[in-house]
Amino acid sequence: MEPIIKCQYFEEPLLQFADGREHIDPKIGISRYGPKSFSPKRKHPDTVRIGFIGSADTIDSAKSWLKKTSEGVLCDEDHVEFPGYMEDRGFFSRLIFDQDWNGQLTQKEIDKILEKKPKERFEFLLEILEEKLDLLSKKDQPPQYIIVALPDNIYGKCKGVDYRDQEKGLVHRDLRRAFKALAMKYQIPTQFLRQKTIDGREKDDPSKVAWNFFTGLYFKAGGIPWGPIGLTPGTCYVGIAFYRPLGSKFNSMQTSLVQAFDEHGDGLILRGPEFQWNSYRMNSRSPHLNDRDANNLINIVLDRYEKEMGQTPQRVVIHKSSTFWPGEKDGFKQALGQRVKKFDLMSFDTRQSHIRLLTTSSYPPLRGTRFMVGDMDFLYTTGFISELGQSHVLHVPSPILITDHVGQDTPRETLLKEVLIMTKMNWNSSRLGGKAPITLRFSDIVGEIMREIPSDREPMPQFKFYM
Template structure:
């Protein structure tokens, strides 16, 4: 039997910032060239209005943290490309943070402490909802203002809440218990793959068994169309168990900037305007049927504009195979929704549309998507499968990030994590696992792997360059959980800045 293998090394993704320079590291690009939207000139607001909701103690800590981020924060240790000092918020983003008592809402700390202690009792579900309602009342009062309406709100959680009320057990029906058991069984079958990555984006048993405080708060913020950022003591306080202060400042500031409406960086726009779409599946509850399956599309334009759309609901069958499929009609409807939303946001249809999924596309899905996207010149469907395939090389380190291995000319494997020459190390905790990239449609595998690698750098929720999943799929669990909390209705706002 003939065995042929070729290995190609892709360059690290190049990112655009405010100046003419392009960098592979967001921290370097922001420090030396500023955010991409500096190019917008006078249309750009020089301030970000930050609202705060929390107890007196957490508001004091959050205010001190914002003041701290307004100045340089040196890295405490040996600096490197991964570990850089924070140049101040204005130094990195060329905007100043504005916060004041007029944009601050104080909630009762003693009552929150009491509620967190009562979560172990039989009425824990009601106590959890009361915690949610207390913070939602603060968000609502800021959202309804005609003046002093913030661009983004920090929800400052006390330690008792962040430790004890992060999740609460759900009361499951028999149908839901069957679905949860099915998910658990399917995850058990995947344990044969070492360090399987799928659970990072796919729904787990715990997603069904518990309500999540972050998801509940973000769902209400989505309804009020006011982005929020959760702040806990692990962000605002220095300790031996949390990240180093400069690193926390970088990650916090990038997320805050994006949620306030900014564009931190973007991929260079090629000759062909492209829409990237990730398709995933999740369960949610509805008043029409207690448990249903729903498809979820996360889409991104060439300029980085991201939005999320929930597809049609279908009955959740606990006997269904792991790889949930869309019918031809459902694929057509979801493809049409994505295209309409893209046009509404950009003014034009893309010339190229790429769909990512973690399961194979079957014939009805292919026909449905192609029918919906028949006006798009280039349509490609790409499956990303965490693989048991491994490459070994001499020395102590795994293959470089961006390594592409093609076996017998038709199976392609991509490392989106691995040794990073710029850092002179592999910064991951486990053996890096490549994706098998399977491409169907108008794009070549060489284009597909390059797109996937580039999109791992488009996570505007962090300044870290170590993301493994492309942004088309990386927030699937989080978006699904928030839409589950949102309920039956379709939210008026679909921008990804409300979900991350």
């Protein structure tokens, strides 16, 4: 007997902007109403002090690009015009520059970097960047946001390095990730700005580049670009992932990574305890927790939530990219059952592409389409956006698969609507939605930066230091 296919459509979630105004598209919402924290003012940065690290030429060109782009960028019919980052429009904020906030790489330092071998070159550049960052952070009035604008020849030779260590084996390091990890110590958000972006060699439309850059800048400066509508009050949404500490032996040492969000979209990043995972012995490439570690991890999350919010969440929803093993289920259920009223555990396969819907038109399936084939449950988080009459993906979209659901406290329909909302909560980009919910979206990015943070140093919990 062939399985029955059932379909359901969820309308595109609305977002909230200044004065409580609503729209589905972040770009249109900010253009028309301004960012959420602008009015009523909550964390809105009226001004942002901008610092730079780079050569004399790259600092000058980066500053010129920022000044020009902040005035606004026109677009073609396929994009939304960028209104600017100005006091009277766009993000309603002003950029401030000062020569005292420039950390210049001298020609002598550049020559010394380039003459070294790859590993030493990589580490020496990091040392110099940290020296500049340290000096800027100790100014009487330090910058609030630092742009790293390296010359192409420096970035090209130092953006990554692979080497073999006698104790740690093969090691790969990435410049951006390593710098982000060390920059946290100075508590100033940073952003790499490539020369190809400044001189227009980027493949993306200039208005799209501007939208993404300044949306991230506004958030890192303390603002809230937009807020979600429809997430359940009193809920703590938790994303659990794993990463391998830098240079760990035998691919067995793993550390848990937790991202917790409230109904406003505010999130925290927490580093869980280390544990041993041998993929060969356990016959699984995806790490899993035992009941004790799962219990401990959730208690860490709830303790932090209570500290930040002043109360215990009424409900907890856990997202994971691999199915829940028996030990994980038992540990999570035990910890949650003792402290919260309702909870659901969900896992997703966001990379599956072997099952798709085929439409009778030339357009892809609608974003927000849910369909079930027997016991399998799918959700299109990318696709055609009927409210705009547009498709924001350049490839044939595929749905995510719900691979596991433990708990019966929330209807599946409600859980999937929340997933759709959380695909729109990436404040590092102004795109309408991503494929994975924010609980899982940053897992790889954050994990790669977290692995560079020594175990004896507490990582910063705010997302702006990882973006």
